[in-house]
Amino acid sequence: AAATIKLGDRGDFTLMVGVTEMGQGCDTVLTQIAAEVLEIPMNKIAIHTADTDISPYDPGAYASSGTYVTGNAVIIAANKMREEILKGASKMFNVDINSVEYLGDSIRFEDKTISLEDFAQRSISFEGMNQITTTGTWGGETSPPPFIAGFAEVEVDTLTGEVEVVDYLSVVDCGTPINPNLVKVQVEGGTAQGIGLALLEDIKYDKKGRVISDSLMQYKIPSRIECKNIRVEFSNSYEQTGPFGAKSVGEVVINTPAPAIVDAIYRATKVRVRTLPATSEKILMGILNI
Incomplete structure (x- = not known):
């Protein structure tokens, strides 16, 4: 660039x-x-x-x-x-x-x-x-990767299969954050997207291949209600090749919510959901062994 x-x-x-x-x-x-x-x-x-x-x-x-x-x-x-x-x-x-x-x-x-x-x-x-x-x-020889760890606490209604993410923590190593507030909101946004990927967002088609989840009434994305408590912490490092020690952060933030939430569901119900989103129907069918 x-x-x-x-x-x-x-x-x-x-x-x-x-x-x-x-x-x-x-x-x-x-x-x-x-x-x-x-x-x-x-x-x-x-x-x-x-x-x-x-x-x-x-x-x-x-x-x-x-x-x-x-x-x-x-x-x-x-x-x-x-x-x-x-x-x-x-x-x-x-x-x-x-x-x-x-x-x-x-x-x-x-x-x-x-x-x-x-x-x-x-x-x-x-x-x-x-x-x-x-x-x-400037053009770099390498692209040093950022790292992120995600921790999800969920509550599962075993009568309906409904899941609620009550607490989510992301710990991010993006080098030295130049603007911690901006990094924080990027991580929060990526976490919200990840919650949607894990639990809500589902593209459905009819027999002719037409998308039927074609509005926000059918294609549900997370709102503030679904994002109860999102916390962000930094594990600071210093990247020698980055500006003032910074690394990238933009895309890695969406990687951890889905696996963390699905694992939390498994620990709560012993139901392993293999395809996303982990809807209440899939979880309830797993609980009932159907």
């Missing part, structure tokens, strides 16, 4: 990436990464994503690549921006580049300090220099 950063005349930055923000929070995380490297507040960065006319290349928002792949590209572009600002200040003030220090919102050289905004205005408008724009591209 690639990322492009442009210095604006107010000392702010524009970050352009191709990865698509679809609710997973990549706009926020990538802005955080750029702000960390550039040592500025997040509100000094305007992010533009997924406009194929102006965005640099990105493989797409899949394979959990947003933070891990594009995040590394943002780090490279931001570090290049720091270097170019130092080179620009060295040229503008005719001083040795080794005497120039980047301080985020200002630049210091010898015994003088100039704000980044003043430098940007002079370099773009008055000094005849090019507007500073940098691009970073």
